Amino acid sequence: MTFSLAELMVVAASRVFDDEGEVLATGIGLLPRLAASLAMRTTNPDLMMTDSQSFMLSAPNPVSGLKTHAGQSNENWMGFSRVFDNLWSGARHALVGPSQIDRFGQSNISALGGTYASPKVQLLGVRGFPGNSIRHANSFFVPAHSRRVFVEGECDVVCSIGYNPERLPKGYALGDIDVRQVITNLCVMDFAGPDFQPRITSLHPGVTLEEVRDQTGFDVAAVEGLGETPAPTAAQMALMVELDPEELRAKQLKGNPPGIRDVTAATQ
Amino acid sequence: MDKLVSAEEALSVIEDGMTVGIGGWGPRRKPMALVRALLRSDVRDLTIVAYGGADVGLLCAAGKVRRVIFAFVSLDFMPLEPAFRQARESGSIEVTEIDEGMMLLGLRAAAWGSPFIPTPVGLGTDVIRNAPDIKVIDSPYDDKEWVAMPALPLDVALVHATRADRSGVCEIASPDHYMDDWFIRAAKHRVVSVDELVTREHFSDPDVARRVYWERNCVQSVVHQPGGAHPSSNDPLYGFDVAHFKAYAQHTSEGGYDAWAEQFLGADEAAYQQAVGGLDAIQSLPLPAY
Numbered sequence: 001m002t003f004s005l006a007e008l009m010v011v012a013a014s015r016v017f018d019d020e021g022e023v024l025a026t027g028i029g030l031l032p033r034l035a036a037s038l039a040m041r042t043t044n045p046d047l048m049m050t051d052s053q054s055f056m057l058s059a060p061n062p063v064s065g066l067k068t069h070a071g072q073s074n075e076n077w078m079g080f081s082r083v084f085d086n087l088w089s090g091a092r093h094a095l096v097g098p099s100q101i102d103r104f105g106q107s108n109i110s111a112l113g114g115t116y117a118s119p120k121v122q123l124l125g126v127r128g129f130p131g132n133s134i135r136h137a138n139s140f141f142v143p144a145h146s147r148r149v150f151v152e153g154e155c156d157v158v159c160s161i162g163y164n165p166e167r168l169p170k171g172y173a174l175g176d177i178d179v180r181q182v183i184t185n186l187c188v189m190d191f192a193g194p195d196f197q198p199r200i201t202s203l204h205p206g207v208t209l210e211e212v213r214d215q216t217g218f219d220v221a222a223v224e225g226l227g228e229t230p231a232p233t234a235a236q237m238a239l240m241v242e243l244d245p246e247e248l249r250a251k252q253l254k255g256n257p258p259g260i261r262d263v264t265a266a267t268q
Numbered sequence: 269m270d271k272l273v274s275a276e277e278a279l280s281v282i283e284d285g286m287t288v289g290i291g292g293w294g295p296r297r298k299p300m301a302l303v304r305a306l307l308r309s310d311v312r313d314l315t316i317v318a319y320g321g322a323d324v325g326l327l328c329a330a331g332k333v334r335r336v337i338f339a340f341v342s343l344d345f346m347p348l349e350p351a352f353r354q355a356r357e358s359g360s361i362e363v364t365e366i367d368e369g370m371m372l373l374g375l376r377a378a379a380w381g382s383p384f385i386p387t388p389v390g391l392g393t394d395v396i397r398n399a400p401d402i403k404v405i406d407s408p409y410d411d412k413e414w415v416a417m418p419a420l421p422l423d424v425a426l427v428h429a430t431r432a433d434r435s436g437v438c439e440i441a442s443p444d445h446y447m448d449d450w451f452i453r454a455a456k457h458r459v460v461s462v463d464e465l466v467t468r469e470h471f472s473d474p475d476v477a478r479r480v481y482w483e484r485n486c487v488q489s490v491v492h493q494p495g496g497a498h499p500s501s502n503d504p505l506y507g508f509d510v511a512h513f514k515a516y517a518q519h520t521s522e523g524g525y526d527a528w529a530e531q532f533l534g535a536d537e538a539a540y541q542q543a544v545g546g547l548d549a550i551q552s553l554p555l556p557a558y
Contacts, residue, residue, distance in 0.1 A: 052558035054443035066557040079444040080293065084369045110365065111356070116398045118359030124347060125340035130367040131389035161392030169391040171412030
């Protein structure tokens with residue numbers, strides 16, 4: 001069975017929700033949302049998800065091809081104000097795609113370079129990252145693993161709290177912070193090393209440890225017996241077709257590379 | 269009490285230097301006709317508080333703004349708001365960048381007459397480092413530190429609803445009223461624009477009465493402006509105008525605010541609507557599905 005790198009990443013990302021129980025799963029962006037939807041349909045049917053607008057759904061909507069919200073499986077009204085009421089309880093896991101991530105698991109979606117008064121590049125703003133990161137679990141999704149994303153120093157704007165002792169608020173322990181997994185186009189990482197240091201937990205098929213380290217701006221360890229990121233199963237592939245009928249997942253990574261690298265092409 | 273006035277009359281209370289909160293969210297249910305009336309006025313040096321979209325972008329580009337208090341400024345399908353981006357990167361505006369939830373708490377504090385609301389939101393991030401006005405305090409009840417999110421009192425709130433009667437009973441029939449109730453409650457003076465003007469009897473239906481999120485004594489002015497949220501959406505009446513947002517992005521990035529204003533703003537709302545294809549076209553814009 002052939003599968004794309006995007007599909008491999010979606011399946012890997014869906015696993016962050018496996019043991020979460022009854023939490024609000026929020027995937028921002030098409031592939032993260034597909035990953036959360038896949039988890040809700042397979043490993044964790046207790047997950048909760050909104051329609052990205054104002055209702056909680058009992059079953060995820062497709063991530064592509066939706067013409068109307070009429071007839072969807074509404075469970076309760078869930079306006080944006082109420083999302084905060086629920087997420088500040090802690091029972092949420094967000095899967096988001098920051099522009100920068102540093103060795104502390106801090107992340108940035110606000111701005112790049114320059115100063116607070118005049119950034120070189122204005123991005124979105126901090127959005128809900130500060131509150132999300134101090135109140136519930138977060139995982140990251142990175143479609144293009146590079147030193148531009150995994151920066152050498154701290155993020156240009158620290159939007160989410162991470163495992164940085166220097167920024168730890170009074171009365172908190174590093175273990176109170178809950179950065180989970182990082183799914184990239186090269187590998188899966190977490191921050192479960194000694195002193196919450198980053199480490200690689202699996203490499204995608206054909207990717208080398210050296211390549212990941214070369215593309216990462218900080219030192220990253222690897223788990224003992226480092227293995228390969230598991231390929232999607234036939235059932236997962238079929239569900240991705242169902243949840244993304246217009247195949248927008250094929251348009252999210254540049255060139256839609258295959259899940260198993262073409263070694264012949266890579267050596268040319 | 270009859271509160272129905274024109275947009276110009278309603279906005280005559282706004283003076284240079286005031287703090288104005290704008291309801292809606294990104295490209296959704298923004299009081300854009302009121303924003304356009306502000307663009308045509310000579311008011312300036314405003315502090316804007318908003319979950320921002322083109323409202324914030326346009327006001328910045330037009331030189332109306334001294335400071336923006338924001339968590340994001342985005343058009344959703346177009347993640348980066350072009351005019352806001354220019355204003356930020358040129359350093360032409362001051363900002364206070366806060367978390368979306370901090371803004372909600374700040375509005376609530378203002379509404380409740382509290383100087384601040386303690387929260388863990390913002391701890392450990394640059395939100396606190398970059399905004400010296402936002403203090404971190406000890407708690408009398410535990411050994412942790414807390415962000416004391418200050419009240420965000422508004423001089424004026426601008427909100428767009430679905431329907432209202434002349435006395436200011438307002439219905440939001442959209443799937444979400446966002447934080448509009450808190451913008452209204454945090455403000456001294458509130459202006460609500462609506463697509464449809466109705467009589468009081470409209471609200472006797474309990475399902476409709478449940479879609480009234482603040483009381484009429486929270487409203488000073490009602491402005492009847494069909495299509496008044498354009499180019500943002502006013503679900504269920506019309507969706508947002510992707511084509512116009514693209515034209516807006518192109519005009520503002522190539523010729524600046526003046527290029528957009530020259531082609532679209534017009535001397536009044538009727539001229540604006542004509543320039544963007546007419547009210548029928550606005551009311552035919554399809555609702556988005558996410």
